[in-house]
Amino acid sequence: MAFTAKTKEYTSEAGNQYTFQNVPNSKQAEIMDKGTGLYGKVLNSNMMPLMLENVVVVPNGLTMDEFETWEELEEVTNAAFNFLRTGK
Structure with missing residues (x-):
């Protein structure tokens, strides 16, 4: 079975x-x-x-320093990590 990319829309707090x-x-x-x-x-x-770099595709090219707070950076990257691991 071939890989098919899946996407998920996410809205931060x-x-x-x-x-x-x-x-x-x-x-x-x-x-x-x-x-x-x-x-x-x-x-x-x-x-x-x-x-x-690899999971958050929109907006593209984000860096850690572009987030206003650590809280949102952590929230978004944790959600991206969970999506990467589970596809949900």
């Missing part, structure tokens, strides 16, 4: 809209390897940029 898109399993494995440290602990400084 602040009312900002984002579109998530999943990636092929090989890319997901690469993201997990780069974004986690010893014993699989998620490293925010690695994982957050990977979520913004």
Whole structure:
């Protein structure tokens, strides 16, 4: 069975809209390897940029510093990570 990209619309608590898109399993494995440290602990400084680069497709090209608050950055990247892992 071939990979078919899925998308999800997401609205943050602040009312900002984002579109998530999943990636092929090989890319997901690469993201997990780069974004986690010893014993699989998620490293925010690695994982957050990977979520913004690979999963958040609208708006495109977001960086961590473009978010007004840490709270929204964390909310959006956590939601993107959950979507990447579950497709929901």
